[in-house]
Amino acid sequence: MEPILSLSPQDFITYLRNENIQRIYFVYDEDAEAVKASHVQLQAIADFLNNDKRDFKFHEGVFIQVSSEFDTLFGAFIHRTNRGQAAGGLRYWSYDTVEDYLRDGLRLAMGMTHKNALAGLWWGGGKGVMTHNPDVYKLDPVVREILYKEYGEFITSLRGCYVTAEDVGTSVSDMANIFSRTRFTTCIPRELGGSGNPSVPTARGVVAGMEAALEFLGEKIKDKTIALQGMGNVGMSLIKFLSEKDVKKIIAWDIYPDIVERARKEFKDFNLETHLVKRNDNSLMSIECDILSPNATGATLNSRTIPSVKARIICGAANNQLEDPVDDDAAINKKGILYIPDFLTNRMGIVNCADESAGYVTNDPLIERHLSKDWEYSIHQMTLKVLAESHKSGRSTGSVAVELAEKLSFENHPIFGHRGKLIISSLVRDGWEK
Ligand code: NAD
Numbered sequence: 001m002e003p004i005l006s007l008s009p010q011d012f013i014t015y016l017r018n019e020n021i022q023r024i025y026f027v028y029d030e031d032a033e034a035v036k037a038s039h040v041q042l043q044a045i046a047d048f049l050n051n052d053k054r055d056f057k058f059h060e061g062v063f064i065q066v067s068s069e070f071d072t073l074f075g076a077f078i079h080r081t082n083r084g085q086a087a088g089g090l091r092y093w094s095y096d097t098v099e100d101y102l103r104d105g106l107r108l109a110m111g112m113t114h115k116n117a118l119a120g121l122w123w124g125g126g127k128g129v130m131t132h133n134p135d136v137y138k139l140d141p142v143v144r145e146i147l148y149k150e151y152g153e154f155i156t157s158l159r160g161c162y163v164t165a166e167d168v169g170t171s172v173s174d175m176a177n178i179f180s181r182t183r184f185t186t187c188i189p190r191e192l193g194g195s196g197n198p199s200v201p202t203a204r205g206v207v208a209g210m211e212a213a214l215e216f217l218g219e220k221i222k223d224k225t226i227a228l229q230g231m232g233n234v235g236m237s238l239i240k241f242l243s244e245k246d247v248k249k250i251i252a253w254d255i256y257p258d259i260v261e262r263a264r265k266e267f268k269d270f271n272l273e274t275h276l277v278k279r280n281d282n283s284l285m286s287i288e289c290d291i292l293s294p295n296a297t298g299a300t301l302n303s304r305t306i307p308s309v310k311a312r313i314i315c316g317a318a319n320n321q322l323e324d325p326v327d328d329d330a331a332i333n334k335k336g337i338l339y340i341p342d343f344l345t346n347r348m349g350i351v352n353c354a355d356e357s358a359g360y361v362t363n364d365p366l367i368e369r370h371l372s373k374d375w376e377y378s379i380h381q382m383t384l385k386v387l388a389e390s391h392k393s394g395r396s397t398g399s400v401a402v403e404l405a406e407k408l409s410f411e412n413h414p415i416f417g418h419r420g421k422l423i424i425s426s427l428v429r430d431g432w433e434k
Contacts, residue, residue, distance in 0.1 A: 004044045005099040009131040013071045022068070023433045027061045027424055038433040049101070055106040055240050058085075061161070062105065063432070065154050068145050071133045074154045075104035076162040078085045079113045081420020084413045085160055086126025087186070087350065089110035089167025090151065091180070094132045105129040109272065110245055111320070112350075114405035115343040119370065121231045121354050122413050126156075126162045141173075145384045147221040148174040152181025157432065160184050161423040163352055172197070186353035195356045201348035202317050203237035207245070208371050209315045209345030211293055212383035213338045217312070217416030221245050224411055227289040227311065228252040229282075230296030231274075232264050234317040239263060246276070246426065252405040253277045254283050254296075292316070294342075299323035306331045314342040323400065329398035333390070340383055347379065 007015065016022070025038040026046055033057075033383075037046040049056045060081055065074045079088040082385060087413055095101040105127055113125025118169075120196050130151060136143055148170075155164055155178065166175050166187040179188045188194030211221055224247050228235050231254040239250055253275035254260050258275045275284060285292060286308035294300050298320035301309075306328060321342050322328035332339045349371065355366050369375040386404065390397045412418050 004042070005048055005097065005102075007098050008100060009073055009095055009101055009135065011387065012285075013066050013073065016066055016365055021066075023063070023065045025063045025428070025433055026059060027428055028058055033428060036148065036428075041379055043101070045098075048186065049102075051323065055103045055110075055325055057106070057108060057110050059289060060146060060421055061108055061427075063158055063162075063427075064155050066159075066360075067147065067150055068303065070136050070143070072136070072147065073101065073129075073131040074151050075101070075105050075129040075131075076155065076158055076164075077109035078114065078162050078420065079106075079109040079126045079425065081161060081424075082410050082418050083124050083408075084122040084416065085118060085184070086112070086162045087116060087121075087123035087354070088125060088128060089165040089187070089349075090170045090174075091130035091164050091167045092130045092132060092138070092169030092174075094134070097414050101129065101131060113386055113409045114402060115347050115350060116409035118344055118377070118382055118401065119347040119351055119404045120408075121351065122353060123163075123350070127410070128162070128164045128167070130169075136194075144174055145177050149175035149181050152178035152185070155184050156185070158213075158330075159423050161420045161427070165350065174341070184349050188356070193356075195353045195360060197233070197235035197351040198349040201352045202233050202346055203241055203372055205348035205351075206234070206238055206293065206315060206317050207241050208379040209340045209383050210293070210313065212380040213291075213313045213315060213340055216338065216387045223245060223248045224290040225249045225251070225288070226293060226294045229293060229300060229316070229411040230254060230294070230318065231259050232295065235295040236263065236266075238293065238317075239267055239270075239272065241274075243267060245411040248338070250274065250300045251284070251287055251289060253274070255279050260262060272318075294318040294321045301328055301332070304330070306335070309335070309337060311337060313338045313340070315345055316342065317346040319346065320409035325398060329396040333394075333396035338387060339397050340387070341398050343405070344401055345379060379432050394406065407434045 026035050029036045033051040035046045059079045061078045063076045068247050110125040116123040172189045175187050190257035230301040249271045251273045260274045264274050268415045281304050285305045289311050291313045294316035301321045302323035351370050372378050375381045386401045389400045
């Protein structure tokens with residue numbers, strides 16, 4: 001057999017079925033200072049985690065189940081639960097190998113720890129990742145209903161150490177299917193008492209980050225030129241909010257002609273310059289502007305694009321904007337550009353659903369304080385704090401923000417303490433894998 005980590009998810013599923021295994025876990029054992037696998041046959045994966053220096057950061061647990069209906073892996077990656085239940089969205093995606101799948105889950109879960117901690121939320125960090133089986137037509141509503149309901153049952157089995165939400169590949173109706181099988185979810189549709197679409201608050205959060213960065217420079221947003229990559233849900237709302245702030249000009253681009261056309265029509269009375277670009281064309285990242293705002297896909301800031309960026313500030317909603325979180329962060333810092341880390345400024349998606357189960361009110365103060373200028377955990381205050389420390393120490397904003405987030409992430413929940421870890425221990429003790 002090929003080494004287990006280089007197997008495709010489909011071949012891995014076949015292997016697990018042949019071994020008569022449906023559920024597996026990898027849990028960090030503090031006494032042994034090592035990751036323990038649920039099954040001896042999977043020790044190679046535990047060894048990989050123990051030896052990895054890049055993506056494994058003492059994650060508390062990784063739980064994986066093979067769907068009984070489709071050849072799909074259901075995963076829950078739990079990074080740290082001191083601040084509360086691990087929270088983060090469910091990604092439905094294709095992966096070439098088991099290693100790619102694990103690395104993505106580990107990295108995304110840690111990113112949620114940082115995002116939630118910097119936002120002052122009493123949530124830990126986690127992520128759900130479900131593999132796409134190429135033999136299954138993923139747009140079939142019947143398939144999706146079965147799949148997401150079963151994922152909901154998987155989440156229930158984890159007793160609340162991970163609370164799921166919407167992410168790439170998962171829609172609001174999928175969330176309704178999850179909700180029909182578990183209480184441990186957020187982001188459910190408004191019709192079911194949930195918080196609905198988070199794109200508008202997310203765009204407001206990005207504006208808050210831009211304004212804080214400008215304040216740091218002693219400037220205002222009025223009369224600035226902003227370049228926007230991506231005019232989807234967040235990008236379109238951003239254009240609206242920025243146009244209301246009397247910015248001088250917005251230059252925006254997208255890969256879909258109908259989206260470009262819609263923006264042109266909707267903002268015909270505003271100084272909006274639109275461009276239609278090809279999928280891999282990032283040349284407009286180098287356009288003359290005050291602020292560059294990535295709101296499309298990840299990794300558009302990289303060693304190919306950063307050298308020609310002319311903006312003084314980079315601030316957008318796209319997740320994982322830096323292709324290499326360390327080198328690209330340093331390169332931006334070296335150029336003297338103020339980079340507002342994505343996990344600081346795009347938090348409003350999770351903030352919007354964080355207190356969903358506690359009910360909600362119009363202009364909810366628990367949400368609005370993130371957009372205020374004075375609350376210590378607001379996007380404004382956190383951005384100023386990160387920029388000030390970066391300026392003082394000469395370190396990149398990304399490294400400063402991660403350090404701050406790491407520190408906050410070890411604070412224990414004021415009521416529940418480090419309960420997520422207890423839940424994980426009880427799952428192991430009670431033989432969850434059986
Ligand atoms: P979306 O899919 O609605 O919009 C993305 C837009 O980018 C689309 O219109 C797409 O055509 C365009 N695009 C893709 N590649 C492009 C390219 N190379 N150049 C220009 N345009 C390109 O997604 P969204 O909800 O607006 O989210 C945007 C980003 O922000 C994503 O990375 C998402 O993960 C992140 N994010 C969103 C939220 C939220 O509340 N929606 C919250 C946090 C983070």
